[in-house]
Amino acid sequence: MNFESLAKPSVLTQPVYEPGKPIEYVARELGIDVHGIIKLASNENPFGPSPRALAAAKLALEDGELYPDGGCFELRQKLAARHGLGAEQFVVGNGSNEIIELLGHAFVGAGDEVVMGAPAFVVYKLVTLLFGAKAVEVPLLNWRHDLPAIAAAITPRTKLVYVCTPNNPTGTANTEAELLAFVRALPVHVIAVIDEAYAEYVENPPDLRPLIREGRKVVCLRTFSKIYGLASLRIGYGYGSAELAALLNRVRQPFNVNAIAQAAAIAALDDHEFAASCAAANRHGLHQLEQGCMKHGWHFVPSVANFMLIEVGDGMRVFAALQHHGIIVRPVKSYGLPGWIRVTVGTAEQNERLLRELHTVLRAP
Numbered sequence: 100m101n102f103e104s105l106a107k108p109s110v111l112t113q114p115v116y117e118p119g120k121p122i123e124y125v126a127r128e129l130g131i132d133v134h135g136i137i138k139l140a141s142n143e144n145p146f147g148p149s150p151r152a153l154a155a156a157k158l159a160l161e162d163g164e165l166y167p168d169g170g171c172f173e174l175r176q177k178l179a180a181r182h183g184l185g186a187e188q189f190v191v192g193n194g195s196n197e198i199i200e201l202l203g204h205a206f207v208g209a210g211d212e213v214v215m216g217a218p219a220f221v222v223y224k225l226v227t228l229l230f231g232a233k234a235v236e237v238p239l240l241n242w243r244h245d246l247p248a249i250a251a252a253i254t255p256r257t258k259l260v261y262v263c264t265p266n267n268p269t270g271t272a273n274t275e276a277e278l279l280a281f282v283r284a285l286p287v288h289v290i291a292v293i294d295e296a297y298a299e300y301v302e303n304p305p306d307l308r309p310l311i312r313e314g315r316k317v318v319c320l321r322t323f324s325k326i327y328g329l330a331s332l333r334i335g336y337g338y339g340s341a342e343l344a345a346l347l348n349r350v351r352q353p354f355n356v357n358a359i360a361q362a363a364a365i366a367a368l369d370d371h372e373f374a375a376s377c378a379a380a381n382r383h384g385l386h387q388l389e390q391g392c393m394k395h396g397w398h399f400v401p402s403v404a405n406f407m408l409i410e411v412g413d414g415m416r417v418f419a420a421l422q423h424h425g426i427i428v429r430p431v432k433s434y435g436l437p438g439w440i441r442v443t444v445g446t447a448e449q450n451e452r453l454l455r456e457l458h459t460v461l462r463a464p
């Protein structure tokens with residue numbers, strides 16, 4: 100009897116997440132120096148972590164022998180003040196990915212359905228399948244979440260409905276009015292999960308707190324991985340009703356978020372200057388990439404996030420070819436977009452280099 104025959108059937112059919120390729124892998128494979136490689140594959144912050152967060156993380160490391168505060172008390176206080184909500188309305192996770200998993204633990208089982216846009220962040224589907232439920236995928240319309248079609252896909256078996264805005268991998272967003280109307284019209288047995296991983300890059304992002312105050316079944320997800328530059332530390336959070344947060348807190352590991360990440364996140368929230376400068380640089384970067392695409396006649400999807408889809412013909416070929424030029428981008432074939440790549444907005448210099456090398460690669464057969 101082998102291990103596989105002992106595993107739960109769902110494990111054997113579980114698809115595997117394909118992360119952006121780490122710089123070290125490409126360096127090893129191609130025998131090139133890590134310093135010559137730029138990674139524009141995972142929507143990480145090209146300006147690194149917030150400097151305040153970095154200082155706080157280093158300090159926290161000195162108390163590394165102590166277990167962290169499993170309740171993330173100080174961080175939740177800070178988040179409560181930031182969002183004008185109560186600290187008991189927050190749940191902190193090992194990345195917002197963990198909150199997606201906690202939602203599965205708390206609400207999703209065999210026979211249930213989870214509705215989501217397609218293509219959207221693939222983790223919604225992976226976690227749905229992991230819990231033995233059915234992923235109901237609703238195609239985007241003009242690259243945006245088709246909220247009426249998503250609403251129409253809801254059945255008595257639906258437990259969760261995911262809306263990612265701005266959406267990964269398209270960078271497109273739904274409006275506040277659309278989102279408010281959508282959640283208000285949901286049947287009472289369905290929980291809306293609004294993934295706001297890129298909200299800080301958006302000027303005037305939708306304010307969904309009225310839904311929480313009205314007692315609607317909604318939870319919003321945020322992360323420190325993107326604009327705060329802390330992807331490596333794994334910290335994100337959800338906010339919604341206190342009742343929902345209590346349920347999610349019940350199903351998490353006692354020490355799911357380490358103390359270094361907590362200290363860094365607390366400090367990052369105070370680093371308004373850093374977040375503002377990253378958002379401004381990102382807007383310039385988006386403009387730079389759009390101008391480059393237009394100059395070369397490449398199709399792209401206008402984005403409000405820190406990444407952009409560009410049509411390149413054969414996405415896998417271009418992904419592989421760009422690596423030889425020291426640039427890692429994300430092929431999006433697994434998202435059903437074989438003709439496209441997704442590129443993270445880098446520094447001005449990195450964007451320039453990407454446009455130049457992409458031009459070279461697209462000219463070569």
Ligand SMILES: *Cc1c(COP(=O)(O)O)cnc(C)c1O
Binds near residue numbers: 142220334
């Ligand atoms: C990057 C990203 C996240 C963040 O995940 P973490 O686990 O917090 O690093 C969440 N949702 C979407 C759509 C993302 O693109």
